[in-house]
Amino acid sequence: MQADRIKILTESIKRLLRRNATSHLRKIVSKTHAADLSVVFPSLAISNRHKLFEMMDTQQKGILFSELDETSLLTFIEEIQLDEVVEVLEKMAADDVADFIGRLPEEKSAAILEKMRKEGSEEVEGLLRYGDDTAGGIMVPDFIALREDTTATEAIGSLQKEHMDVEMPFYLYVTDEYGKLVGVCSLRQLVVVPPDTPLKDFMSTDVFSVETYTDQEEVAKLVARYDILAVPVVDDTNELVGIVTVDDVIDIFREEATEDFLKLAGVSGEEFVETKSVFKSMRIRLPWLFASCLGGILAFFVIGGFEESLSKFTYLAAFLPVIMGMGGNIGTQSSTIVVRGLALGFLNIRDIWSVVFKELAVGFILGLFYGTLIGLVAQAQYNLVAVAISVGLALVCSMSVAALVGSMMPMLFARINIDPAVATGPFVTTAVDIISVFLYFQIATILMGI
Known part of the structure; x- marks a missing residue:
């Protein structure tokens, strides 16, 4: 519903700008919240951005400065007069001004602070002394x-x-x-x-x-x-x-949640903003993909150690994707639940064993269900009991170990003061793949007498 409303708003503003229907456009701008206008803003041509900006009142302009993404903000600030920027900033809350100035290049921010009235600039400079992610950096100095x-x-x-x-x-x-x-x-x-x-x-x-x-x-x-x-x-x-x-707290939860999920995916918040730089995105992803590559190489050596088993029973390879995939999925589920629980304060490091045993039990029960299902498929396909049992047991072990690793690793990383959101994803994925492959071939080798 919200997405549809923004789409209609964007199309309406673009159409009115093309027709140069200034009076109708002013009515829409005056009735539209600046947060919605900030979504429309980046999709407009430079000349149309100026037209829309001039139709906003000072309060709307302040909200626009706060809501625009960093790339759009920096581009637009270079296109307007410094005095116009200062006029808007002097009507904004000090914490919002500090956040705005913190996103600008040093030369630009220094010039803006110099032009602001002494009292306002001193308040902002006081906030800029604190770190961006601290209470001092996000606080409002005006209170009762x-x-x-x-x-x-x-x-x-x-x-x-x-x-x-x-x-x-x-x-x-x-x-x-x-x-x-x-x-x-x-x-x-x-x-x-x-x-x-x-x-x-x-x-x-x-x-x-x-x-x-x-x-x-x-x-x-x-x-x-x-x-x-x-x-x-x-x-x-x-x-x-x-x-x-509380409005700043909502922004914090949004930023922290986005940051955590990006880290779990092996990327960074920098890449989320700097979408135009191919080489920067490549540099950010490189170390995380290297961890996955290293895990793949280790899995290659594990599979190579069972080359004799594969040469005799080539159909064992057919079940590798499902065993590794199911293990990886439940490992990711467990790690995501634990990482978010730690981030939101719902879980404590002291709860490590109760959390691990619970996730292990969940992984084992799900492993029994899907192990039985895949085992029946293997039996129907090859009519070999040993193969069916090997696949079923391997899936039980893979999903159980994956749940164990996925729940334990974030807790251990948190205990030694390593951000679990950063380290858990690559470690869990790589470890589960290697362990799943090893357990599968080890069980098959024993049961099939290879």
Whole structure:
């Protein structure tokens, strides 16, 4: 449904641009969210991009800058005046500006910061001091914080006069005289208590906070676990310096999930963005494909060790694809489940044996089912009980070992502080292929008396 709507929007905008129907186009732009316009934007010619951009208001332009992919953004920024870029950035939230500037070349970002108003550029430069993937790098420096002796009436007055433009007004953070975070209260609490009640009398002192260097993935897990709309960020002295809001958390989950799945496939997030560079894509994939190539060479030597068996019973080779394929599939399933469980915090390294035994049991039961099925096919085709049993047992062993390896490896990598998303995919695939081939020919050699 969403894809169809975007397709219709794209075709409508292109048609109106061709006809130079400016008035109709302005109406569509004014009623369309900039996030949708950012999907249309890269498909337009350079001249049409300028026309569409000029029809947007400042808020839409800011959202467009945040939503455009890096390649489209860098291309477009080179085509417009620096003053026009600065005008848009000065209306954007500081964390979004910091993210935007972090995606630009150093010379361009320095020029933009120099042109921005001093107060705005200082805020952005403060955020740029922190790593892109830390709480400090994604936090919003604008928040509502009042002293603990402030009354409910004074707090409401402050919200109406001084904090009208704050991004997340649902939480009011409470600090002591030194600016250290001591509590939090919601807007609901603020309006139901007697007007002269100080914040310290009804605030919650059980505050979930993170430090500026906390990894963004940990921040996202905290927000998801406790169902909060924002999490406060403090420095080493527990002084409140910013907040991370739920909209940024959604972006984090999307980025981390994309990154994990790309790593499982043996590619990188860089390639996801840099689609135009053939040599860069080749360089990124080369080491992961080398691991698979090395596994294939080892499998070649394993098969070569059973050359005598194959020369006598050539039909054994017919079942190699299904045994290796089924083992590889269940190994990938197990590893994917465990990697995502670790990433989302649903699994803990301490759970290693319960997870491994569960996946091993699943692999064994599925192996029995499919081993019986393929064994019956082998019996019907060749009418040889030994072949049917060899194929069936090999499939049981292959799928059981694959589930074992697929579930154990991510847990072991996580225990020794190696990113399981990076290392698991190539290792599991290669190991399962080699083990499956060896077990198959070993079982066939024993049962068929070769």
